[in-house]
Amino acid sequence: MKHISDHDLMISVKDGDLDKLGVLFERYHQKLYTLFLWQTRNAIISQDLVQEVFMRMLKSNKTYRGEGQFTTWMYCIARSVRMDHYRKNRKKMTSLDQAKEIPMDGSDPELQAERQSEIDLLYRAMDQLSDEKREVLVLSRLQNYKYEEIAGILGCSVGTIKSRVFWAIRDLGKIVKSMNGICHEM
Amino acid sequence: MKCEFPESYFVDCLSGQLKGKDLRLFKKHLSECGRCREIYMEMKPAWQKIASMPEPRPAPSMKTDFYRMLEKEKACTGSRMSLRDRLNAWLQTWWPGEPVVQLACFIGAVLLAGFFVSFVQTRSSMHHEMSHVQQDMQILKRNVSMSLLQNQAASDRLKGIALIGQIADPGTSLVEELIDHINHDPNTNVRLAAVDAVALYSDLPEIRTKLTDALNRQDSPSVQIAIIDILIQMNETRSLRSLKAFIENRETDPIVREHTNRRLAEMM
Numbered sequence: 001m002k003h004i005s006d007h008d009l010m011i012s013v014k015d016g017d018l019d020k021l022g023v024l025f026e027r028y029h030q031k032l033y034t035l036f037l038w039q040t041r042n043a044i045i046s047q048d049l050v051q052e053v054f055m056r057m058l059k060s061n062k063t064y065r066g067e068g069q070f071t072t073w074m075y076c077i078a079r080s081v082r083m084d085h086y087r088k089n090r091k092k093m094t095s096l097d098q099a100k101e102i103p104m105d106g107s108d109p110e111l112q113a114e115r116q117s118e119i120d121l122l123y124r125a126m127d128q129l130s131d132e133k134r135e136v137l138v139l140s141r142l143q144n145y146k147y148e149e150i151a152g153i154l155g156c157s158v159g160t161i162k163s164r165v166f167w168a169i170r171d172l173g174k175i176v177k178s179m180n181g182i183c184h185e186m
Numbered sequence: 187m188k189c190e191f192p193e194s195y196f197v198d199c200l201s202g203q204l205k206g207k208d209l210r211l212f213k214k215h216l217s218e219c220g221r222c223r224e225i226y227m228e229m230k231p232a233w234q235k236i237a238s239m240p241e242p243r244p245a246p247s248m249k250t251d252f253y254r255m256l257e258k259e260k261a262c263t264g265s266r267m268s269l270r271d272r273l274n275a276w277l278q279t280w281w282p283g284e285p286v287v288q289l290a291c292f293i294g295a296v297l298l299a300g301f302f303v304s305f306v307q308t309r310s311s312m313h314h315e316m317s318h319v320q321q322d323m324q325i326l327k328r329n330v331s332m333s334l335l336q337n338q339a340a341s342d343r344l345k346g347i348a349l350i351g352q353i354a355d356p357g358t359s360l361v362e363e364l365i366d367h368i369n370h371d372p373n374t375n376v377r378l379a380a381v382d383a384v385a386l387y388s389d390l391p392e393i394r395t396k397l398t399d400a401l402n403r404q405d406s407p408s409v410q411i412a413i414i415d416i417l418i419q420m421n422e423t424r425s426l427r428s429l430k431a432f433i434e435n436r437e438t439d440p441i442v443r444e445h446t447n448r449r450l451a452e453m454m
Contacts, residue, residue: 142237
């Protein structure tokens with residue numbers, strides 16, 4: 001089947017073919033969900049935010065001009081959705097409440113337990129990072145976007161992105177190291 | 187950092203984007219600078235671990251909710267669309283996207299329009315010609331019938347009267363001719379045929395008077411009965427008065443009188 005670009009799909013949506021939004025949803029809902037889950041730590045809220053992103057894409061499709069990359073536009077909406085969510089729920093924000101919904105593979109229970117423990121540790125460490133740092137880590141390390149693309153999404157230079165990634169990883173490394181030390185002491 | 191290597195070198199080295207001379211220089215620096223090496227070694231496990239994190243899967247309900255929202259939105263958009271938008275959307279589904287096909291469609295449409303115009307013109311012209319032919323036929327029939335009515339042979343005159351029956355609009359002259367034949371033709375069959383032919387134009391106002399006159403001129407009871415039947419069918423007060431006067435006349439044939447009385451009684 002011929003691959004239709006994100007841009008062409010969004011133009012079709014803009015022209016009234018709303019079914020094409022379904023194709024974009026299939027392509028990006030997973031990535032958006034991962035991003036939101038890392039940011040909110042809540043699966044239900046993350047799902048709602050993904051839904052909200054696609055709803056806003058529908059509502060504001062007339063503003064889509066296709067001048068930049070589609071993903072840049074989409075992540076800008078995602079950021080706006082997340083910011084609105086934070087503003088509305090500032091007092092309710094919690095952390096690490098639903099971070100354990102990650103599928104595990106392998107059948108060895110001991111290995112699984114060890115892996116789960118590592119993941120929990122990483123989640124706790126990530127939770128201590130600022131939103132900005134967590135965001136660049138998710139985009140660069142989990143979603144494998146190029147630094148140029150992330151720069152486009154976040155509206156800053158590639159150098160700034162690399163610097164943020166550096167400090168994010170460095171802080172994360174320190175936090176993990178200190179957490180490991182605490183664990184070993186225990 | 188006080189070293190000459192910026193932060194991006196650490197990131198590029200970890201992500202495998204640092205290559206060639208830069209990579210060699212950076213690695214050399216790491217082997218020499220304890221502080222940078224410590225930073226790098228601190229970053230490396232975190233860098234690797236985060237990438238090996240399994241991707242979280244959303245609940246299946248997320249898809250269901252999304253498609254429900256999409257269907258709802260489609261329904262709303264459909265009802266919000268103006269007639270023009272809907273027409274545009276409908277045309278878009280028909281209109282081909284490729285310019286070559288568009289050109290072919292355009293040429294096809296032009297040819298079709300040309301054919302249609304030509305067809306309409308031909309049809310209109312044919313219709314006009316047919317109308318002319320029909321008019322000519324009527325004139326011909328009228329002339330032939332007039333000619334036949336003047337003929338000596340009664341059979342020809344009968345043909346002439348039959349021909350008048352086929353003329354859609356015989357005109358006053360032909361009706362006058364028929365009345366003349368009712369009054370003066372020597373042949374009873376011709377007079378009877380003329381009465382039958384005149385009956386076709388009984389809605390003309392002068393026909394009643396002329397038939398009433400003709401009734402008093404007739405000597406043939408059969409022709410009188412034919413005329414009486416037409417006058418009774420007309421059902422006009424003046425006709426009925428004339429008929430009453432006719433039957434009161436002593437010279438009227440008793441059979442005709444009896445027929446007239448019976449018809450009048452039926453009518454009452």
